Amino acid sequence: MRTRRPEPHTLAGAYALDALTGTDRAHFEQHLARCEQCSREINGLWEATARLAAAAATEPPPGLIAWALAAAEQTRQLPPPSRQTPARWPARPAAMTGLAGAARARAAGRLRRPWMPRLALAAAGACLVVAAVAGVAAHTAAHQLGQQQLHSHAIAAVLAAPDATMLTARITTGGTAAIVMSHQDRSLVFTAAGLRRLRSSQCYQLWLMGPGGDKSAGMLPGPRHGMTGPVIASGLQPEDHLGLTIEPAGGSPHPTSAMIMVLAL
Amino acid sequence: MPYGGAGAGEAPGADLATLLSEVARGDRDAFEAVCHHIAAPVFGTVRSVVRDRCQSEEVAQEVLLEVWQAASRFDAARGSAMAWVMVIAHRRAVDRVRSEQKSAERQLRAASHAVAYDEVAEKAEANLDRERVRRCLGSLTELQREAVTLAYYGGYTYRQVAGLLGVAAGTVSTRMRDGLIRLRDCLGV
Numbered sequence: 001m002r003t004r005r006p007e008p009h010t011l012a013g014a015y016a017l018d019a020l021t022g023t024d025r026a027h028f029e030q031h032l033a034r035c036e037q038c039s040r041e042i043n044g045l046w047e048a049t050a051r052l053a054a055a056a057a058t059e060p061p062p063g064l065i066a067w068a069l070a071a072a073e074q075t076r077q078l079p080p081p082s083r084q085t086p087a088r089w090p091a092r093p094a095a096m097t098g099l100a101g102a103a104r105a106r107a108a109g110r111l112r113r114p115w116m117p118r119l120a121l122a123a124a125g126a127c128l129v130v131a132a133v134a135g136v137a138a139h140t141a142a143h144q145l146g147q148q149q150l151h152s153h154a155i156a157a158v159l160a161a162p163d164a165t166m167l168t169a170r171i172t173t174g175g176t177a178a179i180v181m182s183h184q185d186r187s188l189v190f191t192a193a194g195l196r197r198l199r200s201s202q203c204y205q206l207w208l209m210g211p212g213g214d215k216s217a218g219m220l221p222g223p224r225h226g227m228t229g230p231v232i233a234s235g236l237q238p239e240d241h242l243g244l245t246i247e248p249a250g251g252s253p254h255p256t257s258a259m260i261m262v263l264a265l
Numbered sequence: 266m267p268y269g270g271a272g273a274g275e276a277p278g279a280d281l282a283t284l285l286s287e288v289a290r291g292d293r294d295a296f297e298a299v300c301h302h303i304a305a306p307v308f309g310t311v312r313s314v315v316r317d318r319c320q321s322e323e324v325a326q327e328v329l330l331e332v333w334q335a336a337s338r339f340d341a342a343r344g345s346a347m348a349w350v351m352v353i354a355h356r357r358a359v360d361r362v363r364s365e366q367k368s369a370e371r372q373l374r375a376a377s378h379a380v381a382y383d384e385v386a387e388k389a390e391a392n393l394d395r396e397r398v399r400r401c402l403g404s405l406t407e408l409q410r411e412a413v414t415l416a417y418y419g420g421y422t423y424r425q426v427a428g429l430l431g432v433a434a435g436t437v438s439t440r441m442r443d444g445l446i447r448l449r450d451c452l453g454v
Binding site: 011012013014018044051058067069080 | 293296297300306307309312326336338343344345349350351354355359397399414422435438442443446448
């Protein structure tokens with residue numbers, strides 16, 4: 001024996017658990033193609049792993065099924081396998097890995113599509129935004145964002161807009177902001193992570209600043225689990241900048257303190 | 266035998282394999298019923314491997330869409346519909362962590378590798394599936410159980426599992442097989 005490779009058959013368990021990679025997997029799949037008994041064994045072991053899966057069942061995110069239904073509307077199904085080349089069961093998804101991504105990209109804005117997929121897609125978009133803001137704290141906010149999404153057409157529309165662009169910025173007093181904006185919708189969605197906690201007499205206020213002057217874009221709500229927002233700001237004009245200041249509680253008609261973030265939109 | 270628990274029960278009378286054959290013919294209502302049936306186990310499994318909630322959501326989306334696309338490839342003669350779906354889900358989950366997981370994150374996961382099994386073990390509640398799985402996992406030897414749960418819930422390769430457990434890779438692969446066979450027999454599937 002030249003190399004120390006386990007007897008193929010002993011790898012059936014590892015294969016059924018997706019614990020083989022690279023040459024180990026290729027080697028085993030070659031063996032599998034010639035070994036009907038191994039195929040039967042693998043099928044039986046998959047029944048056991050499916051029970052491991054069932055035992056891990058967890059309440060799915062609220063938008064998941066709506067997304068799938070909307071994506072299915074736009075996705076062509078595969079034909080049944082031909083007799084000459086019976087598909088392995090289940091077919092290793094390598095040839096298909098691009099499809100869901102392609103469907104996502106398609107739905108994300110290059111084609112005209114009904115409103116539903118836009119909303120559903122926004123759930124994924126929102127998730128990405130929040131992830132970009134703050135890795136570990138993200139999931140709670142993502143969940144909130146997902147929930148809010150279902151009730152907020154405006155935020156969903158911005159996140160799913162064909163021209164949606166994401167920007168991030170450091171906040172000089174601490175924290176990071178992520179913004180998704182759409183000039184087409186003339187709106188942006190603002191989220192932040194790790195903002196310094198303010199005294200109760202203060203609040204964070206967003207500003208749209210352009211040639212026409214400064215305009216309040218609203219006050220930020222208090223943080224939840226370190227995450228702030230999402231807040232939507234509308235009425236975006238070309239050449240606007242987005243600013244953030246600390247103002248007295250209740251907000252100000254115009255900025256009264258130094259900008260702690262300025263972002264060219 | 267039908268699956269109980271959080272993922273099932275929304276499609277009384279309509280069995281998942283029948284629904285899948287309807288999905289293969291483009292039936293959207295059947296697809297919705299399938300989604301309600303599989304969303305919880307798909308998301309739970311993906312989540313246990315991927316961990317990050319946002320990425321888990323993306324992978325779960327891919328899985329549901331693949332079920333729609335590939336429904337015609339399901340062959341009831343070879344196994345249950347739930348097994349077919351969960352193979353897709355688990356493969357996509359491990360593909361995600363293997364392609365994107367940075368070494369630091371893997372280290373972190375290695376440190377908390379026992380969590381997934383503990384979660385399953387702890388949250389027995391009134392979930393019949395979970396209770397039976399927990400009991401059957403308990404009937405494995407410790408090495409079999411660790412090897413199976415690290416690979417399935419942790420998404421590790423058998424060589425990584427060998428490294429984590431400090432055991433030869435060949436030993437791990439045989440324990441995985443023995444463990445799964447024992448699990449299968451204990452569950453009566």
